[in-house]
Amino acid sequence: MAVIAGNWKMHLGPSDATDFMKSVDTASVPTVHELIVFPPAVSLHVVSSSAARDPRLQVGVQNIHWEDSGAFTGEISAPMAADAGATFALVGHSERRHVFGESDGDTRLKVKAAVRAGLVPVLCVGETLQERQSGRLDEVILRQLDATLDELRVAERFLIAYEPVWAIGTGETATPADASDAHAVLRARLEDALGVAGSATVPILYGGSVKPGNAAELMSAADVDGVLVGGASLDPASFREIAAATG
Numbered sequence: 001m002a003v004i005a006g007n008w009k010m011h012l013g014p015s016d017a018t019d020f021m022k023s024v025d026t027a028s029v030p031t032v033h034e035l036i037v038f039p040p041a042v043s044l045h046v047v048s049s050s051a052a053r054d055p056r057l058q059v060g061v062q063n064i065h066w067e068d069s070g071a072f073t074g075e076i077s078a079p080m081a082a083d084a085g086a087t088f089a090l091v092g093h094s095e096r097r098h099v100f101g102e103s104d105g106d107t108r109l110k111v112k113a114a115v116r117a118g119l120v121p122v123l124c125v126g127e128t129l130q131e132r133q134s135g136r137l138d139e140v141i142l143r144q145l146d147a148t149l150d151e152l153r154v155a156e157r158f159l160i161a162y163e164p165v166w167a168i169g170t171g172e173t174a175t176p177a178d179a180s181d182a183h184a185v186l187r188a189r190l191e192d193a194l195g196v197a198g199s200a201t202v203p204i205l206y207g208g209s210v211k212p213g214n215a216a217e218l219m220s221a222a223d224v225d226g227v228l229v230g231g232a233s234l235d236p237a238s239f240r241e242i243a244a245a246t247g
Contacts, residue, residue, distance in 0.1 A: 001032045001033060001034060001203075001225075002032070002033050002034070002219050002225060002226040002227075003033070003034045003036065003159065003203045003205055003225060003226030003227075004029075004033055004034070004035050004036070004215075004226055004227055004229065004239075004242060004243040005035075005036040005037070005038065005060070005088075005122070005161075005205060005226065005227070005228045005229065005233075006036070006037045006038065006229045006230075006233025006234075006239050007038045007062065007090065007093070007207075007228060007229065007230055007233065008037065008038060008039050008040060008043075008062075008233060008234060009040070009062070009095070009230065010040055011040070011234050012039060012040065012043055012234060013040070013042060013043055014042060014043050014046045016043075017039050017043035017046050017047050017050075018046055018050065020234075020236050021046075021047060021050035021051065021054075021057075022050070023236040023237075024054075024057070024236040024239060024240060025236070025240055026054060026056040026057065026240065026243070028240065028244045029056065029240065029243045029244050030244070033226075033243055034058070034226070035056050035057050035058065035243055036057075036058045036059070036060050036087075036088055037051075037057060037058075037059060037060070037233070037239075038059075038060040038061065038062050038088070038090055039059070039062075040062065041061065041062070041063075041076050041081075041084075044059065044061060044081065044084045044085060044086060045084045045085060047059050047085070048084060048085020048086065049085065051085070058087050058088065059085050059086055059087060059088070060086055060087060060088030060089055060090060060119075060120075060122065061076065061078075061081035061084075061086040061088070061089050061090070061119070062090050062093070063076070063089075063090065063091075063093075063096060063110075064076055064077060064078045064081055064089050064091070064110055064113055064114060064117075064119075065077050065078075065110075065113070066106070066109035066110050066112065066113045067113070068113065068116070068117070077113070077117075078113045078114050078116065078117030078119055079117045081117070081119065082117050082118060082119055086119060087119065087120060088119060088120045088121075088122055088159075089110075089114040089119040089120070089121055089122065090122050090124060090161075091107055091110045091111050091114060091121050091122065091123050091124065091148075092107040092110070092111075092123055092124045092125065092144065092148075093124045093163070094124060094126050094163050094165045094168055095168075098128070098165065104143065104144060104147035104148075105147070107123070107144070107147060107148055108147050108148050108150075108151060111123060111148045111151040111152060111155075111158075112151045114155075115151055115152075115154060115155045115158075120155070120156075120157050120158060120159065121148075121151075121152065121155060121158045121159070122158070122159045122160075122161055122205075122228075123144075123145065123148055123152065123158065123159070123160050123161070124160075124161045124163050124207070124228075125140075125141045125144040125145055125160065125161070125162055125163070125186070126140075126141065126144075126162055126163035126164050126165050126168075126207075126208075127140040127141060127164060127165060127166075128140075128165045128166060129165070129166035132164065132166065137182060137185075138185050141162065141182060141185060141186060142185065142186075142189055145160070145186060145189055145190075146189070149189075149193050153193065153194070157201070158202060159202065159203050159204075159205060160186055160190075160202060160203070160204045160205070161204075161205040161206075161207050161228040162179065162182050162183055162186060162204060162205070162206055162207065163206075163207040163208050163228065164178070164182070164208050167208030167209050168207070168208050168209065168230065169209070169230060169231065170209065171209055172208075172209060173208060173209040173210070173214055173218075174206070174208055176217055176218055176220070176221035176224070177221070179206040179218060179221050179223075179224050180221045180222040180223050180224060183204045183206070183221075183222075183223035183224055184222070184223050186204055187199060187204060187223055190202055203225035203226055204223060204224070204225050205224075205225060205226040205227055205228045206218050206221075206224050206226075206227050206228070207227065207228030207229070207230070209230075210227045210228070210229045210230070210232060210242065211232045211238075211242070212232065212238055212241040212242050212245070215227055215229075215241075215242040215245040216245035219245060227242065229242055
């Protein structure tokens with residue numbers, strides 16, 4: 001089984017999201033693959049309503065606040081996202097960390113909130129180019145994972161997405177070997193924390209300039225259990241082609 005997740009970021013409002021859901025065709029996607037789309041919050045209910053007609057498609061929210069309610073103008077709580085139809089929640093995406101300044105502590109609180117609301121956390125980790133060039137890859141991704149491990153241990157289910165920051169939206173892509181090396185580091189930490197059997201239930205996805213032309217190769221790499229797709233997930237045909245790739 002592979003997990004193919006599409007993060008639409010700040011694209012596809014309700015009208016465009018409706019068109020996407022009408023156009024996407026999952027008939028050619030292997031039944032062992034799990035499909036998830038992460039629309040912007042304003043399109044969440046539209047997408048979840050449309051996804052109800054196609055059991056192959058699951059829905060997630062791109063971001064949540066760590067409180068369940070309160071005076072937090074512009075924020076969305078985990079219970080609200082669940083009520084709108086979300087099953088998954090992205091947490092710690094590189095853009096949340098590096099554009100909006102979210103800390104490891106913020107990420108920990110958000111994972112806790114997702115678990116509390118019954119959402120499946122998808123924890124994103126990854127290094128910048130400077131951190132990679134200075135030999136700090138393992139240090140960075142393990143720090144980001146360790147910050148949330150106590151909360152993840154009690155989750156019924158969770159996923160990890162490795163996103164090298166230097167490969168997101170740049171056209172640069174980590175090689176399958178690069179992805180495997182980073183995933184192996186994460187897998188070893190999960191085995192230490194959860195045991196071999198527990199770790200085996202946690203998919204580790206690769207994210208970073210995934211396209212139809214490289215998806216199959218990436219998903220065939222050791223320890224790569226799927227992909228988190230950005231721009232290429234905005235086109236129904238492109239997303240279907242990636243999802244139909246075998247890993």
